[in-house]
Amino acid sequence: MRLTFMGTAGARFMVAKQVAASGGLFLEDGQTRISLDPGPGAVVAYAQRKVDLTTLDAIVVSHRHLDHAGDVNVMVEAMTDGGFAHRGVLFCPSDALDEDPVVLRYLRRFPREIVRLAPETTYSINGLSFTTSGRHVHQVETYGFRFGDRLGWITDSAYYDGIAQQHQADVMLIHTILLHCRPELPHLCIDDAERIIRDAKPRLAILTHYGMTVWRANPKEIAADLTQRIGTEVQAAFDGMSIEV
Numbered sequence: 001m002r003l004t005f006m007g008t009a010g011a012r013f014m015v016a017k018q019v020a021a022s023g024g025l026f027l028e029d030g031q032t033r034i035s036l037d038p039g040p041g042a043v044v045a046y047a048q049r050k051v052d053l054t055t056l057d058a059i060v061v062s063h064r065h066l067d068h069a070g071d072v073n074v075m076v077e078a079m080t081d082g083g084f085a086h087r088g089v090l091f092c093p094s095d096a097l098d099e100d101p102v103v104l105r106y107l108r109r110f111p112r113e114i115v116r117l118a119p120e121t122t123y124s125i126n127g128l129s130f131t132t133s134g135r136h137v138h139q140v141e142t143y144g145f146r147f148g149d150r151l152g153w154i155t156d157s158a159y160y161d162g163i164a165q166q167h168q169a170d171v172m173l174i175h176t177i178l179l180h181c182r183p184e185l186p187h188l189c190i191d192d193a194e195r196i197i198r199d200a201k202p203r204l205a206i207l208t209h210y211g212m213t214v215w216r217a218n219p220k221e222i223a224a225d226l227t228q229r230i231g232t233e234v235q236a237a238f239d240g241m242s243i244e245v
């Protein structure tokens, strides 16, 4: 399985200034290709890396916030060849479709299927299975994901009991918006990430989806410091980084 970071920016200030890109993650496993959280500029990031979007099997949106779903409509159009090829699946929480939808109504008939995500449920797309976590502690309906025991993806959430176990895998991605913990904000901070890594003990933890405070503190240095303190390898993702999982 190959994972490519089409962006590493999180939250509105980083995204508005495009200090880093915000195109989410691209997952390839054999013949299966999935776009995860196509935020603003995703279509540009995929084009720059010469990914033919008509070969995508699915688009997965963890939640309806703009930095995760800004390009979902153009990506659905691209996946379905402008709506002419009835193919591909969109996975998203119900509140991305209902009130104040982020998925426009006119293009909902383009994909082969639109699946409303439910907590702790396993889905399969073209032979690749993934499982949702419990509902995250966030302002809107949000799920994290586990791709078997290979990859765990902790999207936006406040820390909660069980978050480490629900995403436990060989390689774990952790969205770190905050440098310092702020209980009033439903986001993970670096101390939360450390706690999760100590509990889940992945082979490799990767920080991504940086907020401005993390960015200014230098994600690479934060990751090196965590590696030294915990004894587990921690890397800081960068735009365009690609790894085998």
Ligand SMILES: [Zn+2]
Pocket: 063, 065, 138, 156
């Ligand atoms: Zn969010």
